[in-house]
Each structure stands twice: as C-alpha cells, then as structure tokens.
Amino acid sequence: MNHPDSHPVLLKPYTHLAPEDGMCLMEYVSVLAGTEFSDHPACTDALLGALARAVNDAMSDQGRCELLALASALAESGPERPGEDRITYHCWDAVAAASPPGSAAQRRARRRRDTALAPHAAARRAEGVLRWVRVHGPARRAVETAVRTLAALPPGEADRSLYRLLACCIEEARGHTAKHVRPAVSA
Known part of the structure; x- marks a missing residue:
C-alpha cells in the first residue's frame, strides 16, 4: 500500500x-x-x-x-462482498437506536434489521442476485436511511454515530475477508 x-x-x-x-x-x-x-x-x-x-x-x-x-x-478490506446482510443489519440497527423509543420509525427499523439476517436472506444470496441490485437496492436504502438518520442527530453526536457505524461495518468486511483467506498449509 x-x-x-x-x-x-x-x-x-x-x-x-x-x-x-x-x-x-x-x-x-x-x-x-x-x-x-x-x-x-x-x-x-x-x-x-x-x-x-x-x-x-x-x-x-x-x-x-x-x-x-x-x-x-x-x-x-478487500473488494469481495463483505456480507451485505451484516452491513444492512448494522445500518438498520443504527436507525433504530437513533429513533425515538417506541416510535413507528424505530419499530420499522427493527423489523428491517431482523429481516436482514433472516434465513431467506441467505437464500437470496445463494441465488446470485446481481451486483447492481445489491448495491442499488434494499442494502443501499439501508445505508442511505442510516446516514440520513444519524446525520440529523445533534452535531457532535451525529459525527460520533456515523464514525461508529462505518467502523463497525469495516470490521465486518475485514472479518469476512479474513474468514475467506485460506491458512498456509504447514509441512
């Protein structure tokens, strides 16, 4: 690098x-x-x-x-797909945490968060959904909603929350990449 x-x-x-x-x-x-x-x-x-x-x-x-x-x-972090379901999960979780307790926005975000890791999400990945759909579809909407919601927090809190979200998702991506690296075989 x-x-x-x-x-x-x-x-x-x-x-x-x-x-x-x-x-x-x-x-x-x-x-x-x-x-x-x-x-x-x-x-x-x-x-x-x-x-x-x-x-x-x-x-x-x-x-x-x-x-x-x-x-x-x-x-x-690598160009590989880092598990968009995990990134989507973290984005919706951030929206739920930033929404007023008990609000419709919080309930909606929690439902979407829980759906991101549901068994049908794995089946959707197995079917090989096109990259464009992944980047511009529901996962992208989760990213945009999370950033918009966190950016609306008070300034210092917004910056801290946005930073934490990105750092968390980077760790997910790095963990995903590390899991797919084959260890060297020792003789």
Missing part, C-alpha cells in the same frame, strides 16, 4: 477530479491503495464504499478529519 508523501490530508465532501482539488475518504483510499484516483476504488467492496462516501459527505469538517483513521482499513 502506498502512503502519500504530500501534505497532511484534509478530507472534503463529495467527489473531486484530482487530488490537488481535494479528496473525500474513498478518494484518499484509492491513493493509499496505489490505484487510479477514484471515489470507487476497486480495493473496497461497492456497498462498503457507498457507506463510506455517504458518511464522509454527512459529517462535519471536524468530524470528517477523524475518518482518516479508517482509510487504511478500507483500503485493506
């Missing part, structure tokens, strides 16, 4: 044409990974990247600086 030798990085919201114009979190990940400058680097799963871009754009300037601590983990 390449580490930029330039000035300290100041993450900015949205996409940029070149590093000189600024970088969002995922563009910085592409630089760290030594890939083409992009906010969709191939080294990170598409759904996890969508969450990282949404969190980056929703955070305050001060909170966004904290995201630099997660960049290396994102670059190393």
Whole structure:
C-alpha cells in the first residue's frame, strides 16, 4: 500500500477530479491503495464504499478529519462482498437506536434489521442476485436511511454515530475477508 508523501490530508465532501482539488475518504483510499484516483476504488467492496462516501459527505469538517483513521482499513478490506446482510443489519440497527423509543420509525427499523439476517436472506444470496441490485437496492436504502438518520442527530453526536457505524461495518468486511483467506498449509 502506498502512503502519500504530500501534505497532511484534509478530507472534503463529495467527489473531486484530482487530488490537488481535494479528496473525500474513498478518494484518499484509492491513493493509499496505489490505484487510479477514484471515489470507487476497486480495493473496497461497492456497498462498503457507498457507506463510506455517504458518511464522509454527512459529517462535519471536524468530524470528517477523524475518518482518516479508517482509510487504511478500507483500503485493506478487500473488494469481495463483505456480507451485505451484516452491513444492512448494522445500518438498520443504527436507525433504530437513533429513533425515538417506541416510535413507528424505530419499530420499522427493527423489523428491517431482523429481516436482514433472516434465513431467506441467505437464500437470496445463494441465488446470485446481481451486483447492481445489491448495491442499488434494499442494502443501499439501508445505508442511505442510516446516514440520513444519524446525520440529523445533534452535531457532535451525529459525527460520533456515523464514525461508529462505518467502523463497525469495516470490521465486518475485514472479518469476512479474513474468514475467506485460506491458512498456509504447514509441512
């Protein structure tokens, strides 16, 4: 993994044409990974990247600086599918936690959270749902709803909650990748 030798990085919201114009979190990940400058680097799963871009754009300037601590983990998380059901689960769980207790929004989020890990979700994965549907369908809606809900919290709490959500999902992705790496056979 390449580490930029330039000035300290100041993450900015949205996409940029070149590093000189600024970088969002995922563009910085592409630089760290030594890939083409992009906010969709191939080294990170598409759904996890969508969450990282949404969190980056929703955070305050001060909170966004904290995201630099997660960049290396994102670059190393791998392009494999990290279990979108687990990411979806964490997103709906975050919505339920941020919603008023007993509210319809909280009940709806808990139902969706519980459905994300239901047995039919595994069957849906086994059928090989197209990547586009996964990234732009129900899992993407969970990401967008979670980020929108957490961003509406009071500023400091919003940044902390968004950071925790992204960090948790990165750990899920890294754990998934580690489970699929075959250990070396010793002689």
